[in-house]
Structures are given as C-alpha cells and as structure tokens.
Amino acid sequence: MTSGPTVLAGGGVVAALRAAGVGRNEPLAVVAVGAGLGLASGRGGWAVPTGPDAAGVVTRIEAELAPRWVWWSVHGSPAALVAGGLRPAACWDLAAVHRLLHGGRRDDPAPVWAGARGLPPPAPVPTGGRPVGRGQLDLLAVAEEAETGGDLDEPVRPDGQLRTDWADERWTDPRWDGPAGDAARTLRRAVRWAELALTVRDAQEQRLGAHIDPRPRPGPTGLAVLTARAESAAELLARELECDGLPIDRPTAERMIAASAGPRPRDDADDGSIRRARDAPVLAHLPGGVDLRNPASVRSGLRAVGIDVPDTRSGRLERLRGTHPAVGALLDWRKAERIATTYGYRWLDTFVGPDDRLRGSWQGSDGAGGRMTAQAGLHNLPAELRVAVAAEPGCLLVRADLGQIEPRVLAAVSGDPALARATAADDLYAPVAARLAVERPVAKIAVLAAMYGQTSGAAGQALRQMRAAYPRALAYLDAADENGRAGRDVSTFGGRLIRTSSVITGSAGPGNSTSSGNSAGSGDWAAGADGATVAARGRFARNAVVQGSAAELFKAWAVTVRHALAADRPAAGPPGGIVLCLHDELLLQVPAERAEATRQLLHDTLTATAGYWAAGSGVRFVADVTIVRRWSEAKA
C-alpha cells in the first residue's frame, strides 16, 4: 500500500486486469474521477488515467471481461459512465443493497459505510456536502473532523465513520491539492475509494448470505443475495431509462393537448383568454363568482344549484351526472384541466427532448415497499395520452404485464398451499370464487380486502370466508398487520427491511399527525398513537410486505429481461430495450422484426425468474404480452 496502486495506461488495462485474474462476474469496483478511473478487485487496485474517455475504457473492460461492477451508488461517479454509454451486464450497488438491508432511502456513502461496519448512521448530507438537521453542532463536527482526522488521504475517521469530505466524492478540494489539483493524487484516492467499496460489498454479501430464507430453495445462492443483485441492476436500469427516455409521437401529443387545453398560448394574455374559454361552459351552469380551481368555491356553487355534496371528488360527482348539467360539465372540465396543467405544453416542452423522447428521473427503489418511482409524469400519464407513446419507425412496442401479481405473490410468500393451487388458473379469482362459493367480483374484493386491510362494506363477510379457506395467507397478512401496529419492522420476501417505525408518508400513512417526524423511538411509538393511526400503520405493513415483495419480483424480472435483450442485441440496427417500468408492467421498444421473439423472451424470462424467486412454492406467474405500435393499443 505504501508504494501506491499500479498505474495502468488506458490501452493496456484489459490485458493487465485479465493477467491479474479479473474475470466474468468477479467484483470489480470502479470510481470515476476527472483524471480517470480507480479500480479495485480482490487481486489489487489500479489507477487508470483515461482523460475524457473513461466511459470508453470501462466499456472495453465490460466487453472483454464482464466483471460485476461495484459502485457506491450508480447515482455517484458511475452515472457519467452510464451516460457515456456503459451498459454492463452485472453490478453491485452498495447504496441499493444498503437500502435493502437497512431500509430508508439514503444514497450517500457515509451511511452505507456505517451500515456495513455496524456503526450508527451519520446525519444526512445534502448535495452541498454539509450535514443538516442539527445546525451548528454538525458544522462543528466537520471542523473537528478536519482537525482530528489526520491524514487527508485517509477516508476513515478515528471514530470509524467516513470523512464527509471523502464521502461527497469531490477530492479536488484546494485544501488538499491547491487550486490546480493533483491528478495523480486524486487517482490514488479513487483507487482507495474503490478498495473501500469492495470491503463494503463483501460485508454486505456476508450479511445477505446470513439471511434465513423464508422458504427453502435450491441452489447455492440465497434469495437475499439474488435480490441484492437484482436491486442493483434495477438502479442501473433506472439510470438507463433516464438516458434513453420514452418515445413520443410529438404531433399526436400536441393534438391531444390541444383537444383538452386549447391551442398553444402565444403569451400570458392569450393564455388567460384560452383559460376563460375553457371555463365558460361550466360557469354557464353555475352562479357568478365561482372559481373552478377552488374546491370550496365549487362546492358552494353546486349547492346553489341544489347539489349538496360533502366534497367535490369526481367519484362522488360521477353518480350525480344526470341530476344537473353543471355536474357533467364540471367533470369534463376537470379532465381537460388536468391535461392542461399537468400534461400540457409546459410538460411537453420540459420533459420531451428534441429527439422526441420523454425523460424524467427514475428511482430504482423508493417508498415503503421499494417500488420504482419516476418523475415527469412517467408513472401517472393519463390513459388518454398513451396514444402519444408510439414506437419509432421500424420498431414496435411490446407491452407485458404481470397478471394478478399481488395475490400470486401472497401465495408464494405465505406458502399457502390452497392459494398456490389457485394460481394454476389464468384468472386466479375464478378458483377463489369457487372455493368461497361466491361470485367472482366478491372473491376479488375479498382478496383485495385481505391484502389492503379493508374492513368496511361487503368485504367483512368475504374476509371471514377467506380466513377459513386460506388460513396461511391470512395469518401471514395478520402477522404483518400486528407488527405494523406495534411499530415493529417487517421484511419483504427478498429481505428488504421496511421500517414501520420511521416511515413518513401522507396523512393515511403510519407517520401522520401527532407523531411528527421520525424522532419518536419505537418504544412510545404505539402508545402515543390513537386507534385510527395504529390501524393505519397495520394496513401499511400488511400491504407493504405484499406490494414490496411484488416489486422485488417485478424488478428481478425486469433486469432479467434487460439482460436477455442485451444478449439478443442485433448485429446491426437499433437494439431493443426497456423504455418504461410501471409496477407490474414493462414497455419495450424493439425492432419490428424482433417483436415476436421478444414476446417469447418475456415469457421465458418470467419463467426463469419465478423459478428461483418462488422456487418450491408451486405458484404460477403469468404475463400478458401484446405487440403494438402505440401504447394505447395494448389492452388494459
């Protein structure tokens, strides 16, 4: 270590790594800095001055050696590599695996390191590089760290935590190198940083391997490790989705927006008159002075024409469509207004690039159960706008969705043999209905009520029947509910820790009203909450174990599809790829002549994924695949 890492020329890096024994699927940590790359494997560390071609060098290593790339977070320095075209087959995302093991949504190296070393999590550090949350105390801590940390080339503080000025990955601080920087020294730090990443990975894998599988399964690698790999790849996929975008037929999008919002306004005054024109048909049915964008005003306006409603939600008003012309006009207006405000010209101009691709940021795992999330409306595009999502010339869209994934996942994770038998049917609700001796719609309500915790209405009786028919599935859900009520953390099937004790969501979530923030310890968690809040936390946990496990299966499938598509990459022409992930649905764009083969690929990959994910459970998963030009042509 005193002699420093080996310095490799960019051209000779593949040969040198191969000579050192770096091979397929073998962990190889990478850190990209301005001057080049820091690489580390179990066989050594290498500094690779690349200049601006870092992505090219890494891509060559990938093509020749296909290691398992290890990075602190794909949102960190590797983001530039992905943006530069790197499309690796395998990776290990320390932050993603950290979230799997410890819950939460932290993405910065400091808590990842702390988690791997069994240290308490450090205070959050925003992009600015300064801790937040306790004000001056943390500023003092930073100063203290600089004083007591000793060697600036040593990333670990005396207390075992990471130095924050290392963790923010900006090693060109003039305190160290002077304003001009010192490229060689920065590269040495990058290698050290990569070596640390490798130690974190090893600790994570050991911890994952120690996870006791909920059900016995064949093969040497437990589900937790496989899930860690899939979650890592899902974060990578998220970056790729950000880069590649969703193909949009811009003229059609413009036409759809114009139909709802009117023509594109030339200026503010024009915008005002277009808005007034949109409002006019509704206001004609209401007394003067009503503000359509103010629910309270709308409610009093409706009362003035004899419609008395506690709120003006569309679900409530829909039933009153026939009673007064104002109702229908208002509902139609609301739909148009949604397009105009959220998915209008501003949305188009902001998120659809000159190459007619809709791009937003993606998270591979967010929220309670670790679903993927996306911005820019990618996850809540109104159905009527899907007509504007269209394959480019020479390509087709392939849409695949997992049928009834949540009850099937419930059957797998709970190990309920009767529910597992029901998954043999394409329509799971049919055998459930037969078993409960009820109509199919009732069976569906009963299953959903069990998973979501609904207690009111027709669900009550059906729920009792469910409990009798599928006791093991219901016991699994009830246990999650009870854990949530008590503030005990729960786990998904793949081993994701769901912290019921500190999650903060909306008012319906477990962290509402009186218990502001996450400061409350788990001890007074249940005691301080009222009955409704406790019940909400129970429902949250009940749902999270199913939704979260389903998210893991979905992502495992998605990244398997991604991998298979890359292996199938045509010699010439555009490669096929995933362009959208939507909880239980994949949207692919592929060359037209490959569409049918892609259909088969989707089924095969699901079989393979479910084969290990739900091994031994007897649960069948099904995908519905349609090949279309436009997303709207796929049946819902």
Add this chain to the structure above:
DNA sequence: TGCGCTACGTA
C-alpha cells in the same frame, strides 16, 4: 417561500 389540503393520474 414553504406547507397542508384537495384533487386526480397511475399501479
């Protein structure tokens, strides 16, 4: 300016 509320889009 920031936050809670209402509302509505998706799964």
Add this chain to the structure above:
DNA sequence: CGTACGTAGCGCAG
C-alpha cells in the same frame, strides 16, 4: 376507515 406513488393549484402561515 383499502395501499403505494407524483403533480398541481389554492389558501394560509411565515
């Protein structure tokens, strides 16, 4: 008093 998420406009507090 069925879950999760993202986005926008309004009203209010600061």
